[in-house]
Amino acid sequence: MIIDLRSDTVTKPTAAMMQAILNAEVGDDVYKEDPTVNLLEQRIANMFGMETALYFPTGSMANQAAIKLHTQPGEQLICDKYAHVYNYEGGGVSFNSGVSSKLIDGDRGMITAQQVEENINPPDFYHSPLTTLVCLENTTNKGGGACYSLDTFKEIKSITDEHQLGLHLDGARLWNALVATGQNPKEYGEIFDTISVCLSKGLGAPMGTVLVGNNEIMKNAIRVRKVLGGGMRQVGFMAAAGLYALDHHFPLLHEDHKRAQELAVALSQMAIVTHVEPVETNIVIFNVSDVNSFIKYLNNHQIIYSDMGQGKLRLVTHYDYTAKMHEQMLAVLRKF
Numbered sequence: 001m002i003i004d005l006r007s008d009t010v011t012k013p014t015a016a017m018m019q020a021i022l023n024a025e026v027g028d029d030v031y032k033e034d035p036t037v038n039l040l041e042q043r044i045a046n047m048f049g050m051e052t053a054l055y056f057p058t059g060s061m062a063n064q065a066a067i068k069l070h071t072q073p074g075e076q077l078i079c080d081k082y083a084h085v086y087n088y089e090g091g092g093v094s095f096n097s098g099v100s101s102k103l104i105d106g107d108r109g110m111i112t113a114q115q116v117e118e119n120i121n122p123p124d125f126y127h128s129p130l131t132t133l134v135c136l137e138n139t140t141n142k143g144g145g146a147c148y149s150l151d152t153f154k155e156i157k158s159i160t161d162e163h164q165l166g167l168h169l170d171g172a173r174l175w176n177a178l179v180a181t182g183q184n185p186k187e188y189g190e191i192f193d194t195i196s197v198c199l200s201k202g203l204g205a206p207m208g209t210v211l212v213g214n215n216e217i218m219k220n221a222i223r224v225r226k227v228l229g230g231g232m233r234q235v236g237f238m239a240a241a242g243l244y245a246l247d248h249h250f251p252l253l254h255e256d257h258k259r260a261q262e263l264a265v266a267l268s269q270m271a272i273v274t275h276v277e278p279v280e281t282n283i284v285i286f287n288v289s290d291v292n293s294f295i296k297y298l299n300n301h302q303i304i305y306s307d308m309g310q311g312k313l314r315l316v317t318h319y320d321y322t323a324k325m326h327e328q329m330l331a332v333l334r335k336f
């Protein structure tokens with residue numbers, strides 16, 4: 001039995017999800033005539049109390065579009081040094097928007113209002129790029145699935161309001177944060193100008209991210225999506241998978257979190273494991289003293305992980321990581 005814990009993106013549609021895909025009513029979404037895409041957009045906009053939403057093929061494209069909506073070339077955004085928009089979107093911030101990134105040395109991918117304020121360039125001083133946007137991430141991916149408190153978001157919002165900066169949330173993993181903290185998505189809608197939420201991570205759909213915001217900031221979103229090549233036709237088949245995932249997989253995310261916790265406990269009891277980062281959601285990041293022998297052991301037991309370099313490994317639990325696999329995984333760790 002292969003146990004793939006590289007990422008929560010490795011899930012495949014279940015038979016029931018496939019049925020939902022087959023039964024979807026579709027149309028040409030470039031004309032905004034796909035009823036299933038429209039339904040998904042409306043549903044997610046309502047969840048966050050936002051006026052409008054737009055379906056994108058990937059999280060990267062949704063984030064990049066949001067950055068374009070908030071900025072002009074030559075400007076600067078502020079984000080944590082671990083931010084997905086900076087590290088894992090192919091340099092899109094500079095390629096797509098001509099914008100530079102001011103990186104903050106945060107805590108597990110999370111930054112504070114004070115750090116934001118300290119990193120805003122003085123607006124009257126034309127030597128430095130104009131700061132116009134703050135990008136936050138929740139949960140943080142490279143930060144090990146850590147969750148922000150709403151209070152921190154509110155403090156940051158008061159700084160971005162004061163300085164008239166845009167505030168975008170990369171919420172690719174926001175579903176996990178909502179489940180772990182019990183926070184209300186409507187509160188997010190009140191704090192952020194734009195939010196991207198991903199359907200193909202923990203929720204287990206094959207693709208899709210929805211960007212939400214109010215009409216004013218979103219008015220050019222469909223044009224930017226077209227420019228980036230993301231205008232799709234009968235994509236309601238995939239939106240149907242997203243709707244199915246919201247109904248049937250979203251309520252089960254706490255299972256992934258519980259299993260991640262149990263993995264963290266098992267790892268922390270191993271002599272070879274020198275450090276396990278706090279686990280709040282479905283990501284477990286840990287360090288081992290002898291990475292080669294540990295990796296060999298995992299390989300021998302057909303366990304697939306992510307190697308983050310410098311003795312740091314990552315395991316991510318997900319819908320296709322079953323109770324049976326979990327039992328086997330714990331047994332393998334215990335007998336190392």
Ligand SMILES: *Cc1c(COP(=O)(O)O)cnc(C)c1O
Nearest residue numbers: 058059060061084137141170172
């Ligand atoms: C996965 C992820 C994305 C988007 O990734 P895509 O592969 O482009 O869909 C964006 N931000 C974070 C934090 C992620 O984990």
